[in-house]
Amino acid sequence: MRSPQISIGIVGTGAMGRGIAQIAAQAGCRVLLCDARAGAADEAKAAVVAQWARLADKGKLTAEAAAAAGTRLHVVADLAALAEADLVVEAIVEKLAAKRALFRQLDDIVRPDCVLATNTSSLSVTAIAAGTANPARVAGFHFFNPVPLMKVVEVVAGALTEAAALDLLTTLAGEWGHAAVRAQDTPGFIVNHAGRGYVTEALALLREGVADVATLDAILREAAGFKLGPFELLDLTGLDVSHPVMEAIYRQYYDDPRYRPSPIAAQRLAAGLLGRKSGRGFYRYDGGANPEPPVSAAAPWTGPVWVSQTQAEAAEAARALLRRLGARIEEGVRPSAAALIVVTPLGTDVSACIAAEGLDAARTVGLDALPPLDCRRTLLRSPATDHEIAAQAQALFAADGVPASLVADSAGCVVQRVLASIVNIGCEIVQQGVCLPADLDRAVELGLGYPRGPLAWGDALGPARVLAILENLQARTGDMRYRPSLWLRRRAELGRSLCDA
Secondary structure: OOOOOOEEEEEOOOHHHHHHHHHHHHOOOEEEEEOOOOOHHHHHHHHHHHHHHHHHHOOOOOHHHHHHHHHOEEEOOOHHHHOOOOEEEEOOOOOHHHHHHHHHHHHOOOOOOOEEEEOOOOOOHHHHHOOOOOHHHEEEEEOOOOOOOOOEEEEEEOOOOOHHHHHHHHHHHHHOOOEEEEEEOOOOOOHHHHOHHHHHHHHHHHHOOOOOHHHHHHHHHHHOOOOOOHHHHHHHHOHHHHHHHHHHHHHHOOOOHHHOOOHHHHHHHHOOOOEHHHOEOOOEOOOOOOOOOOOOOOOOOOOEEEEOOOOHHHHHHHHHHHHHOOOEEOOOOOOOOOOEEEEOOOOOOHHHHHHHHOOOHHHEEEEOOOOOOOOOEEEEEOOOOOHHHHHHHHHHHOOOOOOEEEEEOOOOOOHHHHHHHHHHHHHHHHHOOOOOHHHHHHHHHHHHOOOOOHHHHHHHHOHHHHHHHHHHHHHHHOOHHHOOOHHHHHHHHHOOOOOOO
16 A cells, blocks of 8 residues: 655755655655755755756656655745654764764654654664663664665664564655665675675675786676676776775674785775776776776687696586687697696686696696686786787787786685685675575665675575685685675575575
């Protein structure tokens, strides 16, 4: 049943407050705009009305609907005007003390059955609710910017939140055209929590000197299918937003290595290299030149090629590709002295493969055969790989016009490492009972724009394979960052889907 006559108070009329006001009024709710800064609510109303006019001009909203929505949007002078609101949504500054003080004020103003919702993205809903006389009616209602376009909202239960408050917010989200995902109060909720595996692992790869920014972005965009590379994403969001979130989640999880941020981001933030908003970030937006992923200037390798059979499935993918590229493949158990040697590491690195199989390091390169090989290929060289041979191998693997990137040795290559981290963190989120598996994948697809949710991605790669990548990463690096979630381990061992609750 729809509830169009519900009265919504919105306190804080910045970008988030305006966006929430827009979708609520469009859906038929009476919306009361309130802001502590004089004139801010009037400015917000004017901006929202102007946006409706633009939508009407583009044919995305009828003129009648825009006019009707405008009649439901009201500016109020102070909090006292929210006395009859059914719901008050707080979208003020992201500071715990300020939010708790606001809710204490609202305690004495609103009706006993009025739900109080916070749009916080990084603070504890439980901590915010603790400052009120009735924490049972306080819940998180976390939208994403821009609210009208980002069609997901996290409905977050604090430790004392009652079901009625959560049910109201879930119902309203659906009526406003958004997918509501339920979450328990935990650092980062669902989306910001799940997003740690992408940018933090990319920053770790950069810090280790595995590849440059442009190459890492190209690999993860083209080989893994992300809409934006991690550094493009950081520049779009702004390091002044992204890095504090990384630090907050890391600290709130008592320095769990899975969420460890990077000194690179902290240093660049201190330098004011915020991204698009400052004109410079990992890329330049001030007219300066930006680097492109380097390509090989060498002639393609023309000698025989031998592929290690240690990883049978990956080896067959490598051999099939080499056949299409016209390479002469050796069939012997051991490579000849003239062959280019190709290994296909899974969670480990080329150096380890060379040592384990007793291969000639100068002639050995690695190929990441986990992602599809028809968009971009990733080759790895060990510290002992001959540079000319590596360049010739790169040219061979790009001979059909598909770009090939040559990167430094890395346990888990690039795509393996990033995807395994994303899947593992997703598994840990559901293991902790933060949300249901379906809500996790839905939230990540809508909120982060990933090609798949973490659990569906893990199923597509194969839980046993993801587990092997993580175990090998942890063994090779000694870093507890890669310890597998028990949710993943148990389902991999039992042959079950990661989506199974």
